Each structure stands twice: as structure tokens, then as C-alpha cells.
Amino acid sequence: MIKNNKNENTESLILEAAKSIFQTKGMDGARMQEIADQAGINKAMLHYYYRSKQLLFEAVFKNAFSLLAPQLNTVLNDDSSIEEKVRNFSSNYISFIAEHPYLPNFIIQELNRNPDFILKMKESNGFPNLEKFKKQVDVEVANGIIKKIKAEQLFINILALNVFPFIAKPLIQNLIDADESDFQHIIEERKTEVADFIINSIKK
Amino acid sequence: MIKNNKNENTESLILEAAKSIFQTKGMDGARMQEIADQAGINKAMLHYYYRSKQLLFEAVFKNAFSLLAPQLNTVLNDDSSIEEKVRNFSSNYISFIAEHPYLPNFIIQELNRNPDFILKMKESNGFPNLEKFKKQVDVEVANGIIKKIKAEQLFINILALNVFPFIAKPLIQNLIDADESDFQHIIEERKTEVADFIINSIKK
DNA sequence: ACATTTGTTAACCAATTGGTTAAACTATTT
DNA sequence: AAATAGTTTAACCAATTGGTTAACAAATGT
Structure with missing residues (x-):
């Protein structure tokens, strides 16, 4: 051999x-x-x-999570403005997930099945941290750059708009009557659509 | 007995x-x-x-789906404006899911595992139909009531912002460091937060 | 060359799983 | 009240599953 x-x-x-x-x-x-x-x-x-199966699974899960976490982190912790962060994140994240379409669903699904599991992830370094993002949002709100919004809610909105279409793909495809190529096209559009949607909402 | x-x-x-x-x-x-x-x-x-297990499962799934579908339908097909639809949907849907927290995740998860399954649902009457909503969005865009946006993208955004927090609850809770009561509070806030966020983005 | 460690396989095993069966029990019909 | 039909149970079954074992092969060290 x-x-x-x-x-x-x-x-x-x-x-x-x-x-x-x-x-x-x-x-x-x-x-x-x-x-x-x-x-x-x-x-x-x-x-x-x-x-064991459990340990093999954990190896796969950690591997997957360690692929996803830095994507969150780089955007949360770089030095650009909120608007730039939103634009970067939406474009980069959608491209990234389009290459790993099963990733978000896998992680979310298995965390729902075993919520304690994330605690192990939290201990490892590289776990996404929201502190810098929170301060930044508060500053930009105080300075009148963006409308009043809580950082947590904004963060959830960004994540939701970017990730949900991949998780709910079979449902969405049928609700909006889109075949595979229609769906790919809609996803491609969302790389800018999502960012614009968010910016429109929070920009003063 | x-x-x-x-x-x-x-x-x-x-x-x-x-x-x-x-x-x-x-x-x-x-x-x-x-x-x-x-x-x-x-x-x-x-x-x-x-x-069989399969048939019992299908009974449960149909039951769950038939609970969720009308929630979508009533909002999509009533006679209110897009803005009213968005406000109604966000408030009603979040309340509804808060009472059935496992529902969206269950449906989305099992559809991912077995995408053909939704075809059976589509045949049954009461499957959500987007036609009226599409026309309405196009009309309001043409009349300058809301900014230019495709109905499909708006629909995905509405669904994403409302449903995602429930699906990704364990992940979100850990990312934003929220205990159970923090999370409930954030969900409660979203009944208006989400609607405002969407309206801000599309209203001219 | 030989011995030891590391990698690989086929056969096996105990436990679990979805599903069945035949008998018993309960209600309904006649 | 006897026969019939519908409901429930305990025991059983074949197939599957994660995991083990013992023997074998390939490197590696001496």
C-alpha cells in the first residue's frame, strides 16, 4: 500500500x-x-x-467550533467602525459559511442537544468575547453616529440575518419557492443586502 | 382503572x-x-x-407544522400595511414561540435531515403562500412607502430576526453571557425591538 | 538479525432497539 | 350471558450498535 x-x-x-x-x-x-x-x-x-464515539464526536465538534470562532472574533475585535464591522462581517461570514454549509447547523443543533457542551469551549482561548464590541456600540450611540440600540440586540440581529438562511435553508427554499440556483443567487445578494439592511436601520 | x-x-x-x-x-x-x-x-x-416509529414521528411533525404554518399565514395574508404586518408578526410570533420553544428548532432540524419531507406538507392546504405579500411589497416600494427591497429578502429578514434567537439560544446565551432570566428579558425586548429594527431599515 | 513498539484486521460480544405475538382483559353487541 | 370486537400486557425476537479481543503485519530501534 x-x-x-x-x-x-x-x-x-x-x-x-x-x-x-x-x-x-x-x-x-x-x-x-x-x-x-x-x-x-x-x-x-x-x-x-x-x-469512543463520544470522544470522536467531541474532536469533530471542537474542530468545527475552532473554525467558526475566529470568524466572529476578528470582526468583533478589529479597529474599524461599527458600520465597517457590519459590512465586513456580512460579506466575509456569508462567504465563509457558503464554503462550510453544514457548520452552523451542526454547531447549533448539537449545542441544543447538549448545552453543557459549550462550557468546554468557553474555557479554551479564542472563545468570542463581546466586551470591545459592546463598548464600541455604546460610544457610537453616545456620539450620535448610530441610533440607540443595545449591543446585545444588535449582535443577535447581525448573527441572525447572516446565519439563519443557512440553517433554515430547506424551509426557506420551499416558502419562497426557490430552486437551488435561485437560492444561491439570493445568498449571493445577501452579502451586501444584509449589511445595507442593518446600516439603514441603525445609521443616523 | x-x-x-x-x-x-x-x-x-x-x-x-x-x-x-x-x-x-x-x-x-x-x-x-x-x-x-x-x-x-x-x-x-x-x-x-x-x-411504526416513522409514522409516529410523522404524526408529531405534521402536528407541529400545522401549529406553525397558520402563524405565518395570518400575517402574510391579512389586509394591513407592511409596517403593521411587521409589527404584528414580531410581537405575535415571539409570544407564540416563547410558548412552544422547541418547535422551530424541531421543524428546521428535521427538515435539514430529510428535505423531501416538506413536500408532503406543501400538498396539504394551509401551507404558507407568499404571493400576496410579494405583491404588497412591490406596491409599497413603487408608491414610495418603503425603500426598494425584494419581498423574498425582506421575508427572510423578518423570519431570521424573529426565529433565530430561539434556535440558537444556547450559543447566544454564552456569547452574550446571559443567564436564563437575562435571556428571557432580551426576548421580551425583541417583541418591539425587532419590529423597530426592520421598520427603521425599510421605511422611507 | 532480532525484539519491541505501533498500526491494522476479522471475528466476536453484550446491550439496545424497533417491532411482533399470543394471551388476557374490557367493553360492546346480540 | 354468550359471543364478538377492541384494548392492553408481558415475553419474545431478529437486527443493529458501540465496543473489544487476539492474532497478524509493518515499522522502528538495538
Whole structure:
């Protein structure tokens, strides 16, 4: 058999396969055998490298979360204005999620199933922190740059407008009668649409 | 044994138990035995009344969807202006979901897992229809009442801002560092906050 | 060359799961 | 009250599932 390089060794083969299965089927719907098949290896190897389904799942989850968190963080903590942050975030985040469409749904779904799970994430560094954003919103409100709004509500709105379409895709597609290409087009539009919508609402 | 009335007969006991288990654990995570235990009856009864796990699940899903759909429909199809629709929807929908917190997540999650499933829902009457809303948005845009926006995008925005906080509750709670009572308070605020946010953005 | 560690496999195992069955119990009909 | 139809139960079943084991193969070190 051909020698594997670092990107094709068994351990990462397993992680990649597990990622794909867990993210589409969830913890409960995923089967160890299916993960092994997709990785092209024996089921016993899953346990050799990750001990149990739970630990393999946690490895996948942490991996996914650590991909998502920096996207939030960079926007929250850079030095641009609120307006610039909103524009950057909407454009970047929608592009990012379009490349990882299962990510937000996976994370949100599994956190709903096991809310204690996020506590482990909070301990790790790189967990998104809202402090700077909060102060910035308060300052811009005080200076009359944007209308009065609580940072938390604004943050929820930004997240909602950007993330929801990906999570609720099957529902939305049917409600607005859009096929796959219609939907892609609408998502593409939203890279600026969402930012404009938010700015219009908060700009004085 | 005491005679059961219509609200306590076995069939609806099962449906209630199944609702509670399926909505918190999902199709894959739910166990027939657990549903039977919660209903206080023998597991064989589940099959006697609903034949299989799949059919029991579909009964629960249709039931849930038929609760949610009219909420969308009444707002989409009444005779008020877009602004009134937005205000009504935000207030009513948030109140409604606050009473059925697992509903949107359940529906969205299971539709993601099984996208074909919504086709069955579409056939049934009462499936939300956007036609009237679309025309109305176009008219109000043409008349200069609201800013230029596509009805589909506005609809997605309304849905996102109202529904997302419930779906992403565990994530949001941790990102903004809110305990249960903080979160309830923020949700309460959103009954007007969301409507104002949308109106601010689209009103000329 | 040999021994030891690391990686891999096929076969196996106990527990769980959705579903069935046959018998018992209860109400309804005649 | 006897027969019939509908409801409920305990015990059972085959299939699936996560996980283990023991033997085998491939590196690695000495």
C-alpha cells in the first residue's frame, strides 16, 4: 500500500470522515461503521485513535467550533467602525459559511442537544468575547453616529440575518419557492443586502 | 382503572408523549421505550396505534407544522400595511414561540435531515403562500412607502430576526453571557425591538 | 538479525432497539 | 350471558450498535 503523508494518515482520514458524517447526520444519527467505511478503514481503528464515539464526536465538534470562532472574533475585535464591522462581517461570514454549509447547523443543533457542551469551549482561548464590541456600540450611540440600540440586540440581529438562511435553508427554499440556483443567487445578494439592511436601520 | 375522556385517551397520550420526546431529542435520539414510559403505557401500544416509529414521528411533525404554518399565514395574508404586518408578526410570533420553544428548532432540524419531507406538507392546504405579500411589497416600494427591497429578502429578514434567537439560544446565551432570566428579558425586548429594527431599515 | 513498539484486521460480544405475538382483559353487541 | 370486537400486557425476537479481543503485519530501534 502507498505510504501516507501527513494529510492522508489514518488519524486525519478518520477525522475527515467523522466530520462529514457527524455534520450531516448528527451525533445520534451517525454510525461508527459508516464513518469507518467512508474513511476506508476498519471500524476498530476508530476506537484505536479516538477511544469512543463520544470522544470522536467531541474532536469533530471542537474542530468545527475552532473554525467558526475566529470568524466572529476578528470582526468583533478589529479597529474599524461599527458600520465597517457590519459590512465586513456580512460579506466575509456569508462567504465563509457558503464554503462550510453544514457548520452552523451542526454547531447549533448539537449545542441544543447538549448545552453543557459549550462550557468546554468557553474555557479554551479564542472563545468570542463581546466586551470591545459592546463598548464600541455604546460610544457610537453616545456620539450620535448610530441610533440607540443595545449591543446585545444588535449582535443577535447581525448573527441572525447572516446565519439563519443557512440553517433554515430547506424551509426557506420551499416558502419562497426557490430552486437551488435561485437560492444561491439570493445568498449571493445577501452579502451586501444584509449589511445595507442593518446600516439603514441603525445609521443616523 | 378510571375511564379516560377524549383528552386522556391512549392515542392522544401517546401523541403528547411522542411530541415531547421527539422535539427534545429528534427522530434519531428518541427511543420508543422512552415515549411509552412518558405516556405511562406499554410499548406495544405505540405500534398498535401508529404502526411504526416513522409514522409516529410523522404524526408529531405534521402536528407541529400545522401549529406553525397558520402563524405565518395570518400575517402574510391579512389586509394591513407592511409596517403593521411587521409589527404584528414580531410581537405575535415571539409570544407564540416563547410558548412552544422547541418547535422551530424541531421543524428546521428535521427538515435539514430529510428535505423531501416538506413536500408532503406543501400538498396539504394551509401551507404558507407568499404571493400576496410579494405583491404588497412591490406596491409599497413603487408608491414610495418603503425603500426598494425584494419581498423574498425582506421575508427572510423578518423570519431570521424573529426565529433565530430561539434556535440558537444556547450559543447566544454564552456569547452574550446571559443567564436564563437575562435571556428571557432580551426576548421580551425583541417583541418591539425587532419590529423597530426592520421598520427603521425599510421605511422611507 | 532480532525484539519491541505501533498500526491494522476479522471475528466476536453484550446491550439496545424497533417491532411482533399470543394471551388476557374490557367493553360492546346480540 | 354468550359471543364478538377492541384494548392492553408481558415475553419474545431478529437486527443493529458501540465496543473489544487476539492474532497478524509493518515499522522502528538495538
